[in-house]
Amino acid sequence: MTSHRPLVAVLAIGAAALVLAGCVAKSDVASGDALAVTSTDSTCEVSASTAKSGTLAFDVSNAGQQVSEFYLLAEDGLRIVGEVENIAPGASRTLTVVAQPGEYFTLCKPGMVGDGVGKSGFTVGGDRVVATGDDAAQNKQAVDLYAAFVKDQVEQLLPAVKTFAASYKAGDDAAAKAAFPTVRAYYERIEPVADKLSDLDPRIDYREVDAVAEGLDWTGFHRIEKDLWVPAKEALNADGAPAWRDWAPSTSAQRVSHGDQLISDVQELYDYVHSADFQTTLEDQGIAGISNGAVGLLDEVATGKITGEEDWWSGTDLSDFAANVEGSKMAFSLVRDFAVSRGAAGKALAARIDAGYADLEAALATHGSLTHGFVGDRELTDADKRELVDLINALAEPLSQLTATVLG
Secondary structure (H helix, E strand, C coil): CCCCCCCCCCCCCCCCCEEEEEEECHHHCCHHHEEEEEECCCCEEECCCEEECEEEEEEEEECCCCCEEEEEECCCCCCEEEEEEEECCCCEEEEEEEECCEEEEEEECHHHCCCCEEEEEEEEECCCCCCCCCHHHHHHHHHHHHHHHHHHHHHHHHHHHHHHHHHHHCCCHHHHHHHHHHHHHHHHCCHHHHHCCCCHHHHHHCCHHHHHHCCCCCCCHHHHHHHHCCCCCCCECCCCCECCCCCCCCCHHHHHHHHHHHHHHHHHHHHHHCCHHHHHHHHHHHHHHHHHHHHHHHHHHHHHHCCCCCCCCCCCHHHHHHHHHHHHHHHHHHHHHHHHCCCHHHHHHHHHHHHHHHHHHHHHHCCEECCCEECCHHHCCHHHHHHHHHHHHHHHHHHCCHHHHHCC
């Protein structure tokens, strides 16, 4: 199972953020100013672990046998500050960023899938760099970074799903159960992307009641979930009907079919987010699309996770809940500076949203974490659920104003 990158706290852009990121021709950066990076199939060596704030150039050489990527990650290990991809074996590319003081990580990803290799701490010292540039340049920056975040999540999702599906198909239910919440977290952080692709999200993530209501074949995570957590005879579906009505555990052949279908559907998602169409769609939507994504992910929490209706059989809804919140906060962090730049009202709105995320994360932390697991949904008391609902509502109200604010 692919390991989860721990999230300590997604930092706001203003705290330890990127001002500008992009790939430039090697000739545009003086060789004496560049940090040398050597990527192999198992290592990621950077010539220094510290630098002064301002423009940084990472001259990345691929000495491995696979196409590789290089990342500069924020302190949380989740947000991508800058990345350069598609570095062919024997080739070199340069990543140039303007980095603020703070703690970061460097990472290479041979094969462009999985968690990557050689993750190491990187410290930027000195004074904060004052941001420059108009909204157009900052808009492109936000779009590029969100695209990089989505691709990174799907690049981790695909191999994790393959491992999960292999356990399920082989009848190793204990391994598949253990993997289920962690694998889903990669998907839940970026679910609105798949949701916009025709029937891809229904194939991957529909609940039984939704598939039946729309006359669809029920496939994906939740079809597998019901096999792994076999319902008791007296159990009810999410729609209140007897759980065993017109249902029986999958045969070995059916398990192979369900597992292979999930892999195929996630591969389709992978192909899409690495396509020009995806980049064009994000560019067309701009910061409004990113802002709306932050709102949409919080809506996902409110409409399914808090009620326990999402992971009806496993009771792992809080893992989905936490991943939705992480993805929402990530999207917000990329447009936060736009809100702040709109004056006193924008600054006040950003502060309210910051506080809302902090309060919600603190409440979630009392029930567990994505790294170590959460309590089951059925272990939550009514008071626990009321607290979470109140905190979601408290965050949703200012967040609903975000898109209009960032558009000025």
